[in-house]
Amino acid sequence: METWRRNLYILMVSQFLVMSAMTMIIPFLPLYLKEMGITDPAKTQLWAGIIFGANFLSAFVMAPIWGSMADKVGRKIMVLRSGFGMTIVILLTGLATSPLQLLFLRLLNGVVAGFIPASISLTATNTPKEKAGYALGMLQSGAVAGSILGPFIGGAMAEMFGFRMIFFLTGTIIGLATLVVLMAVKEEQKPDPTQERKGFFAEGSFILHQKPLLFLFSVGFLLQFAMLAPMPQMPLFVSELGAPGGYVAFFAGLVTAVTGMANMLASPQLGKLGDRFGSERVLFYAMLGAALFFIPHAFVQSVWQLLILRFLLGLCMGGLLPALNSLIRQNAPVGKESTAYGYSTSAVFLGNMLGPITGGFLSGFITIRGLFVLTAALLIIGAWWLRVSQSKVSDAESESSSVSQKVSV
Incomplete structure (x- = not known):
């Protein structure tokens, strides 16, 4: 092997x-x-x-x-x-x-x-x-x-x-x-010991000045912020819908489990699609798909409807973080891949922390149904931001290539 x-x-x-x-x-x-x-x-x-x-x-x-x-x-x-x-x-x-x-x-x-x-x-x-x-x-x-x-x-x-x-x-x-x-x-690809290393803050500044990575970090934050905002309210929502037999805890756990199961099944397949057609496309369409399935969350009338939508949502979620991590790998400077992943992880953790807190606060004003619609809107904004950022990166690379050609001539 x-x-x-x-x-x-x-x-x-x-x-x-x-x-x-x-x-x-x-x-x-x-x-x-x-x-x-x-x-x-x-x-x-x-x-x-x-x-x-x-x-x-x-x-x-x-x-x-x-x-x-x-x-x-x-x-x-x-x-x-x-x-x-x-x-x-x-x-x-x-x-x-x-x-x-x-x-x-x-x-x-x-x-x-x-x-x-x-x-x-x-x-x-x-x-x-x-x-x-x-x-x-x-x-x-x-x-x-x-x-x-x-x-x-x-x-x-x-x-x-x-x-x-x-x-x-x-x-x-x-x-x-x-x-x-x-x-x-x-570990076959080890760090090059001859490569010049700067201090932590200097390397951090270098990574954060890489526009493609900075765009991806912001997408990762927005992604986790949006996806986790409704999570603390889900048990209450299941109770509101009327869990069959009154088993609120069981069905609240099942709602989370079916989403994770679909995520687990879809991740390798969407990863293969990313290798074939480009991870940026998989991430873009996965975000749009997740937004599309979040909208009907606001209108469900039974736990069974919610379970179906959560499974479909999980299929889209399977393409989010793997595609994002693949893009970070592609855009990270050689020898600084782990540093890039470190900042990406921080952005994701920040979304993990602020999303549930903000969602819990907003649900008191717009209810969890409104929160689902807001989550869909954030994911659409994230998809648009990803497309804009990728376009800017492509334009910058084209301009740099054009300048290099002129200089060589």
Whole structure:
């Protein structure tokens, strides 16, 4: 088997295990806080929100730093750093006895995190360019599958073994996945040690002055902001529609699961289309498709209608992040691919943080049905912005080529 394929399959399975482990804690985080003595429901929800978001906040800050280091010392070592670091932190989380300790450990987890973006960077730089879309789509499938099954597994295991044991199992799973990467993944395209390296801020300034990348970072932010804005309101919407048999929690989970399942199925196929016809086309039409399926969300009258639309939406979502990551790979300066992915990850995390907060605030004024329409509008704006940015980049490249020809003459 070709090295890049072996790496891909191992990293895909590792991402599945890591995402499963990381999302296992989602169903019982408020219950874990109650076990620590927080009995007031309002305080429990407040602490749960702060603790859950803390991980994204510190990861948002650290992603560019780890990306820059990956370009200097290698991508595989960054995967190992993150994997073993999270193993230790999550094992310690199982020993936490207060909300403050839990908050500190979640912040620390965000600091050492980065398994997923480091895996993406390692795959992108060690895969032939003509296969990058397919490879990144496969990685997306592994991560999404893990995020779907994780909460179900975590909820079931919490009932059987208790909350603290879940953290010990989670840390063990991530550690084993990292050991497999250590022993089996081979990084063939390593950073060039002779290449001149600048400081972190100088390299960051250089990346942020690359207009094609800056456009893509803004698209990634807008994409995640729009897609996640309605997510916290979905259980309430399912309850409003009237869940069959009154099983609100079950159908709220099913709504998320069918979207992820469709995403997982579509990602590799849309990645192949990106390799064949261009990732920018896949991203553009996937955004328009997602907008098209969000609009009827505002008019559904039953959970079954919502489930169908969420599945169709998931098919479009399968082409979003893999196509975006493929475009970043194509536009990143040679030797600075991981730095570019670091800033891209920060933009995505920022969208992950601000989207649900803004959506929750706006839903009080326009309801979740209005929020669906607003999300569709944001995705259409994002698709238009992508098309405009790609056109500007093409014009700039044509102008540069014309100037070069005149100079040579």
